[in-house]
Amino acid sequence: MHGVSRQNSLIRTQKTFDHSYQRQMDKFHFLCTMLPCLILLFLHLLCPANAALNNIATVPFGKGFSPLWGEPNIKRSADDKTVQLHLNQNTGSGFKSSDLYSHGFFSAKMKLPSDYTAGIVVAFYTTNGDVFKRTHDELDFEFLGNIRGKAWRFQTNMYGNGSTSRGREERYYLWFDPSREFHRYSILWTTKKIIFYIDDVPIREIIRNQEMGADYPSKPMALYATIWDASDWATSGGRYRTNYKYAPFIAEFTDLALHGCAADPLEEIFSSSCIEQDDQLDSASYASISPQQRMAMKNFRHKHMYYSYCYDTLRYSVPPPECLIDPSEKLRFKETGRLKFEGRHRHRRSKRSRSQDIGARNYGNEDED
Known part of the structure; x- marks a missing residue:
């Protein structure tokens, strides 16, 4: 019985480790996905948009x-x-x-x-x-x-x-x-x-x-x-x-x-x-x-x-x-x-709110008639 208990304990420990590892990897992949946005945010703080165009x-x-x-x-x-x-x-x-x-x-x-x-x-x-x-x-x-x-x-x-x-x-x-x-x-x-x-x-x-x-x-x-x-x-x-x-x-x-x-x-x-x-x-x-x-x-x-x-x-x-x-x-x-x-078919009209960001989907169909 003690052997079975130890085995179950090891399995639980391994599962805990796997779960923790998976969470860390999920965080890593999330940061990798967000990296371009973080860079853009950094650039925005470092070099704000051309205010002169808003106040001409x-x-x-x-x-x-x-x-x-x-x-x-x-x-x-x-x-x-x-x-x-x-x-x-x-x-x-x-x-x-x-x-x-x-x-x-x-x-x-x-x-x-x-x-x-x-x-x-x-x-x-x-x-x-x-x-x-x-x-x-x-x-x-x-x-x-x-x-x-x-x-x-x-x-x-x-x-x-x-x-x-x-x-x-x-x-x-x-x-x-x-x-x-x-x-x-x-x-x-x-x-x-x-x-x-x-x-x-x-x-x-x-x-x-x-x-x-x-x-x-x-x-x-x-x-x-x-x-x-x-x-x-x-x-x-x-x-x-x-x-x-x-x-x-x-x-x-x-x-x-x-x-x-x-x-x-x-x-x-x-x-x-x-x-x-x-x-x-x-x-x-x-x-x-x-x-x-x-x-x-x-x-x-x-x-x-x-x-x-x-x-x-x-x-x-x-x-x-x-x-x-x-x-x-x-x-x-x-x-x-x-x-x-x-x-030519990547961007279709979206039913969700239109974003004003450059990275948003096109508001229309990219096919030229």
Whole structure:
């Protein structure tokens, strides 16, 4: 009996040890799983998000902008801080900054139309196409509507000196529904770099180098915002067209920001004050990307970018000079620059609450129609 008792005791001891060991291993695996989050939290404490993007000076519509077209469809708020652009069966609408800028930081909080938005394009961009017809520069946020239940898509682009055949577009999905609430969209354009922001997350950075030559935008540009009917191509190549049963389609803009030096686009040499302001722009807090923001940008591009011109070898047999090819990232893309098939169905619409974190699921289906 004593032998049996000792055996039972040993078994109990072994079970206690195994249970304790398992708990320790569970804790270890949990910490390993949480490590990326802990690192991100550490970076957040060490390098807080770019507060300047949350506290930038804004300008009333009447002091910085003027109607571009469709003036009856431009609705301004009583305090002149918010403007709505309407699209109906008669016309779309748009506005532009009153001045052109040698370089600048251009920003607005935007809310896009909801429900059925197929065929609709909302654009927030800088250009000098009115002045330089064949050699214009341009930086775009271009939002493409969709059928009900499908996500808004958007793309960013860069043209320099009329290089529309060498446009550098990237295409993405958002990690939130842009029709539910306002989010800030910003374009930083300096003598050295271009950064596209959504809220305080940089989603794309273009560093100027000599090999780019005139493809880097260098002439003064104005800021534009428009809403229009692009039924011929915007959704599934024109398969789904704008349905005016859902009109008016309304894009809202508020907290508009214009930071830069107003310049005469025909002047070949900028004034000393503009050169000084350009230098200040280069040294602004939002002209540099913190470690936390760089991690967020990498995460965004991994989860939400579905086309990159840098990996489109059919279009560019040699990647353009500003492209930094990441071999591991390249594996995700086909020779067309689009995601491989197995990477296009990962994110489905979730019934749970939508997180505003970059790491959250897409709010819509990642299939492009």
